[in-house]
Amino acid sequence: QSVLTQPPSVSAAPGQNVTISCSGSSSNIGNNYVSWYQQLPGTAPKLLIYDNNKRPSGIPGRFSGSKSGTSATLGITGLQTGDEADYYCGSWDSTLSPVFGGGTKLTVL
Amino acid sequence: EVQLVQSGAEVRKPGESLKISCKGSGYIFTSYWIGWVRQMPGKGLEWMGIIYPGDSDTRYSPSFQGQVTISADKSISTAYLQWSSLKASDTAMYYCARRDNDVLTGDKWFDPWGRGTLVTVSS
DSSP states (O other): OOSBBOOSEEEEOTTOOEEEEEEOOTTTGGGSOOEEEEEOTTSOOEEEEBTTTBOOTTOOTTEEEEEETTEEEEEEOSOOGGGOEEEEEEEEOTTSOEEEBOOEEEEEO | OOEEEEOOOEEEOTTOOEEEEEEEESSOGGGSEEEEEEEOTTOOEEEEEEEETTTTEEEEOTTTBTTBEEEEEGGGTEEEEEESSOOGGGOEEEEEEEEEEOTTTOOEEEEEEOOOEEEEEOO
16 A cells, blocks of 8 residues: 555547646645656656656656645646556655655556 | 666575665765665555665665665665565565755655666575
8 A cells, every 4th residue: 555646547548638646645745845757668767757846857848747735746748659657656754754656557548 | 877777687585685786876876865666566666765875874664674684885886785584575676766856945856766676586
């Protein structure tokens, strides 16, 4: 059972937009920043978003992040087949230990 | 380029010991925490623990405390994860990742990640 709650799966057609939610509590997301990671099939996780909504260099502007209260959202616009992956949210708890969501499998139909 | 290079896949029998490694390059190894993350087959990410190679300060997730040992050798920019007695349930992919941070906001995140070390424990 992961500390942060994500939907197990989402799907959309190429070119469409999709959002992935991440729900936590005041012990984690409510008082800490959120990051998002993309794990393409058979590869290691890769940082997608940090500081709730900042993109590392090299991450396309199609990816965005937001946070409100104890929840966060990853948005992907103009879906591409190459975006098919597992997406994980991450934050920190009151002991400053990292916590992750259970992951969301994105299928591009 | 900041990189973490992990040791290769391992196959062990239950009860055997194992030590896997994670070598950092392209940055000051002693200035960043290195975390270890487990991913069991078909499952999500689980944080195991973290070490600061500068002084070997180590923190463990309660779920992994006493089950594994995390260490580092700063002279060769390498962090380690070890087991003294493996179980079949330790079969998983293990990732190391550097904990980066924003000094202005206090935010922290993991980047980059190593490619992972697959550990298979089977009799």
